[in-house]
Amino acid sequence: MRWGCHLGFVLLLTGCASYESQTGSFRGAWNGGSTGQAAQIASREAGKHSDSRDAVVWFLEQGAALRAAGQFAASNHAFEQAEKRIAFYDRQAKLRLSREATGLLTNLAALPYEGRGYDRVMLNTYQALNYLQLGQAETALVELRQAHAEQDAEVVRNARRIVAARKSAGEFERAIRGAKLDELQPDIALDYGAFVNPFTDFLHALCLWSLAADGRENALVSLRRIHSTLGGPGFLADEIGMVDRILGGAKHPDLTYVIFETGVAPIRREVRLDVPLYDKNVPYVAAAFPRLERRGRSTHAHVAIGGTKREATLICDMDVVVARDFRTGLPAVIFRTLAASAAKAAVAKKAREEAGDLGAIAGFLYQAAGAQADLRTWTTLPKEFRVCRVETPGDRKLALLVGPQKSEVTVNTGRVNVVCVKSFAPGAPLKIQQFRLK
């Protein structure tokens, strides 16, 4: 009977809907470009989950949805909530015994979502864009400096994760080979190396040379790094030359930067596999693993002035950023999932031995409910960031094209302007926002 009570308690912890199913209606509204509705759903869910293990991911979704809906101050408030939560988790010990024990007895989805490395960088990036939109340039620069520091910290965290994964993978090498777990690895054609997000660095560079009172030379450092990481695109070579001349005292014409955020970032789906453990008491375990799934296709974007069309350059492929993080974290996820599955199998076996058929049923339910992969991920991130720079035309009118979709905008007056264009699923309307940098 005691076993039944214990298992019942643990079942309460494990038997929750996956994040993928929780976000179904929210993602539907978002993909259709209904940003107002998406913001409403996200705000409701963030309120409901504000004290739960999913608080961070819901605050991130809420912040992104409110930003797209043009509610910049509310968006920053949501991002601040996420940031506070992340800081709270960071203040705790790096690895908590109770946390690991919970993970072993339930599943990784039962642990708090503490924010992935790229989440933290994008959180500061979106906050900076919101502050720029609100005309608070100094605060935007603070956010961009934080994003820069987060990128550096993530490079170190990544290196540590790789070393730890290499150590732990040895223990399960046979199991991993036997179950073909290598197939969970996402296919990445590109790799940004030490970079977490080149778009963040691009935005930082743009703000440094056009806004900052000091440290303006650092804009060139960032631009040179992105230029080399992205394989030397002509747009960035041109940008480096132009910024170098401006920092040397040269005048420049009125400029407009158009930032295209297109598509949606990958999500995580669950894969259930039987993994042989080669243990006489627990010969194999059924375990659930996350698999990354890309959504939609890459979309080209252009800016047209009169009869001239200029293509926007791909600055950041978020599929690559997310996949790199996933790939780095996967060995640890496999290791911890196998350890948790083995622990649960052992508990179920003990229940069967001590409580007969009733124990066997309870044990079966416990194992089935506990085998749940962690599918939480920031779903409102875009698939790609593309940037195009044009000299602002005399009539200040630009035509913006994303795939077959077209929209027009009249740019504000100013020496340096930024137009942000957000596209969703094909057919959904483009969202256009703009602000003046200089």
Add this chain to the structure above:
Amino acid sequence: MKPLVKLITAAVLPALALGCATAKYVDHNGRDSIVNVGQINTQDWIRVADELTQSLLLSGAIQSVAGKPKVLMIGRIKNNTTQHIDTDSLMKKIRVALNKGGRALTTTAVGLDGPEDESSKAVRELRADDEFNQTTIPGKGNLVSPDYSLSGKIIQNNARARRGLLPTIRQSEFAFQLSLTDLKTGLAVWEEEKLIVKQGSRAAVGW
């Protein structure tokens, strides 16, 4: 059951191995300061600023005339390293030393991309404002044009080598180059380069 116990222990044990470090104050130029191979640390800025200031003062390039200090403007300090740095970490120390020595004062009213401090300009914009006592507003022709401009470049070169079975050694070389230009003639009246070379396999504590 042994492999299972081993497996659970491996997952949980690292939590017990983690310690925590207490925050403390350290001497910014002392042995407890952190040294990073690929970065310019506080002690590097202090050392380079001291050496460059000494070189500039000993060169005699800036001489006050009848006790009246010369006026210096800060030109472009190019950052050709791979990291974001605040060049004021270097320039401010040199400015402070020149100011204290009575050799030169730095103008904040002139800069390549506008003044470092907009206040000199802002206060003059009050000339048409009746709300202000006009006798307290600086008159025309009071701002002082600089005699010299201080400009430079910071360069980083990285190298790595492996010796036998030893871990890979990384080396970073930072070159700090400064020029003082006489703005009347356009001639560089003083130039200097100082090097900081750091080597190691990872970050360490100590000078």
